[in-house]
Amino acid sequence: MDAAKPNKVGEGDEKGPASRHFIQHIIDADRESGLHDGRVHTRFPPEPNGFLHIGHAKAIAVNFGLAEEYKGVVNLRFDDTNPVKEETKYVNAIRRDIEWLGFEWNGGEHYTSDHFETLFEYAVKLIEQDKAYVDEQKAEDIASQKGTPTTAGSSSPFRDRPVSDNLRLFREMREGLHGEGSMVLRAKIDMAHSNMHMRDPLMYRIKFAHHHRTGDAWCIYPMYDFAHGQSDSIEGITHSLCSLEFENHRPLYDWYIQQLGIFPSKQREFARLNLNFTIMSKRKLLRLVEEGVVDGWDDPRMPTISGLRRRGYSAESIREFCDRVGVAKRNNVIDVSLLEFALRNHLNASAMRAMAVLRPVKVVVTNYPDGQLEWLPTENNPEDSSSGTRQLPFGREIFIESDDFKVEGVNKKWFRLAPGRSVRLKSAYIITYVDHMEDTDGNVTEIHVEYHPNSKSGSDTSGIKAKGTLHWVECQHAVDAEVRLYDRLFLDENPDGHKDKDFMDFVNPKSLEVLKNCKLEPSLTEAKVGQPWQFTRLGYFTLDSKLTQNDELVFNRAVTLKDGWKG
RNA sequence: UGCCCCAUGGUGUAAUGGUAACACACCGGUUUUUGGUACCGUUUUUCCAGGUUCGAGUCCUGGUGGGGCAACCA
Numbered sequence: 321m322d323a324a325k326p327n328k329v330g331e332g333d334e335k336g337p338a339s340r341h342f343i344q345h346i347i348d349a350d351r352e353s354g355l356h357d358g359r360v361h362t363r364f365p366p367e368p369n370g371f372l373h374i375g376h377a378k379a380i381a382v383n384f385g386l387a388e389e390y391k392g393v394v395n396l397r398f399d400d401t402n403p404v405k406e407e408t409k410y411v412n413a414i415r416r417d418i419e420w421l422g423f424e425w426n427g428g429e430h431y432t433s434d435h436f437e438t439l440f441e442y443a444v445k446l447i448e449q450d451k452a453y454v455d456e457q458k459a460e461d462i463a464s465q466k467g468t469p470t471t472a473g474s475s476s477p478f479r480d481r482p483v484s485d486n487l488r489l490f491r492e493m494r495e496g497l498h499g500e501g502s503m504v505l506r507a508k509i510d511m512a513h514s515n516m517h518m519r520d521p522l523m524y525r526i527k528f529a530h531h532h533r534t535g536d537a538w539c540i541y542p543m544y545d546f547a548h549g550q551s552d553s554i555e556g557i558t559h560s561l562c563s564l565e566f567e568n569h570r571p572l573y574d575w576y577i578q579q580l581g582i583f584p585s586k587q588r589e590f591a592r593l594n595l596n597f598t599i600m601s602k603r604k605l606l607r608l609v610e611e612g613v614v615d616g617w618d619d620p621r622m623p624t625i626s627g628l629r630r631r632g633y634s635a636e637s638i639r640e641f642c643d644r645v646g647v648a649k650r651n652n653v654i655d656v657s658l659l660e661f662a663l664r665n666h667l668n669a670s671a672m673r674a675m676a677v678l679r680p681v682k683v684v685v686t687n688y689p690d691g692q693l694e695w696l697p698t699e700n701n702p703e704d705s706s707s708g709t710r711q712l713p714f715g716r717e718i719f720i721e722s723d724d725f726k727v728e729g730v731n732k733k734w735f736r737l738a739p740g741r742s743v744r745l746k747s748a749y750i751i752t753y754v755d756h757m758e759d760t761d762g763n764v765t766e767i768h769v770e771y772h773p774n775s776k777s778g779s780d781t782s783g784i785k786a787k788g789t790l791h792w793v794e795c796q797h798a799v800d801a802e803v804r805l806y807d808r809l810f811l812d813e814n815p816d817g818h819k820d821k822d823f824m825d826f827v828n829p830k831s832l833e834v835l836k837n838c839k840l841e842p843s844l845t846e847a848k849v850g851q852p853w854q855f856t857r858l859g860y861f862t863l864d865s866k867l868t869q870n871d872e873l874v875f876n877r878a879v880t881l882k883d884g885w886k887g
Numbered sequence: 888u889g890c891c892c893c894a895u896g897g898u899g900u901a902a903u904g905g906u907a908a909c910a911c912a913c914c915g916g917u918u919u920u921u922g923g924u925a926c927c928g929u930u931u932u933u934c935c936a937g938g939u940u941c942g943a944g945u946c947c948u949g950g951u952g953g954g955g956c957a958a959c960c961a
Binding site: 338339340341345365366367369399401402404405459462463464466467468469470471472473500501504513514515516517519522524525526527541543544545547548564565566567568569570571589591596602644645646647648649650651652653654655657658660661662664668669673702703733735736744745746747748750777778780786787788789790791854856857858859881882883884885886887 | 888889890891892893894897898899900901902903908909910911912919920921922923924925953954955956957958959960961
């Protein structure tokens, strides 16, 4: 095993046992005690009100990873208890993203709405036990009676309504006999409880809204707390893993299950993923979409799964990233460089190399015969000996990167082309500067060089030592393309963390740069959507899935190569 | 002035009362027909104060600091 790589969950290496996180310790203890015969059944419960982002990827990886480790299964359950926010298009996007990440869920999809009838029966049961009551107060009154974290709440005047009245009213609520906001069903727990969630929490509210799956069958909908844990229980979920913010909900989660006497799913909480220079709130990501800052949920600058995919991130790299960030209870902010590392790490080993010149300047090889052309072999991926080679056309006129030539400020650290300098053209010849032309603004328009015929790659007998190696594309065979370069969407490390400023204030106005006049080697016309490429010396790129037309290639840069040049 | 959770290098995460480690980042070096990769190395860690113990990052007490909790949202 490669010692540089982290141990796969549950495995050890020659250095000792793999490190294990606290949820694994909990599950180990549960299995030790024989809980549920050692069965592990988790769930991933997205609300279909937005696209999945990299933070969800962590939750997905934790739930599916644990299930895999313990030979259990995972339910995909769309948590659809609020019809006014949820839409089928989000269900479809979420399903596609999880599949793309490479995870398989257990036996079809689940929906909280599948359990609406059972949930209703559970509610009736609690009413019959005098553990729930119909409250006819206004929302503001209920809120004010809740008290504050430091002062006890007070009871609703409807708290001691007879069971029979509660039963009748709750059924009338379901039948649509009462208007929205006129009444709610509440659990009867303790209005003075130190945990606000235990102060007679709402269980059901009336909404005459069309539900994306149940249509108009219901006009009452359960609240999260009275739906999530019960759905876990109905589905036989053993370990219900959620984020830290639900820690205070746990006593309520347990209370409902205990009162109902149903399967005892257990909730455990871990810290959600945060990334610097980005935001992870679905509400705020939606604002970027709605206000046109980005071109949709799948804009390559978005931290969404679909955005990362379109940008050129591989599913493997996202999974590796999720493995590397760990699982713990402390609030964390992961450096985006770790995400980029995971991508480079995967793509360096797997991506095909290609030559592309983003900001071309023409080079004329003055001693190369006019009209002559030769095809030179070059490796597809030096990290993968099985990837083979391909042929590159070379001729009298080529393009190189304008950044690779400069006249002013040339010192001994400059390895590239300059007056008096020689450089290697990757997989071709060594060339030596002869002359260059400039326009009236001083921009270099053309460079003249001479090549050394005996310096051909693989059979170099020239003895010339060239420090630098440049990528290049032969003019006649060059394919035009558009290339889009992305920078971070926010200029602030924590755009969401300023009390006095809106995160929108930190949007990077230069997060997208569109290059129109890029020159690609001809083999790139074979590129497919979803296929990663390393453009030699530049970074990792992929075809844009939305903007690419048949004869108009558009590439996105996912990430640059690490740049070790200190200038 | 309440309840809950958390505190290990710059950022994350391990260490199950017994030598504080791994990754990313950073900095330096070797190799290199990608200033990439690979390899080597430097710097940098247990919030504070008590207590228990032969021994505490770990257990206990008290502080300090951070996060969460008062939607007919999830």
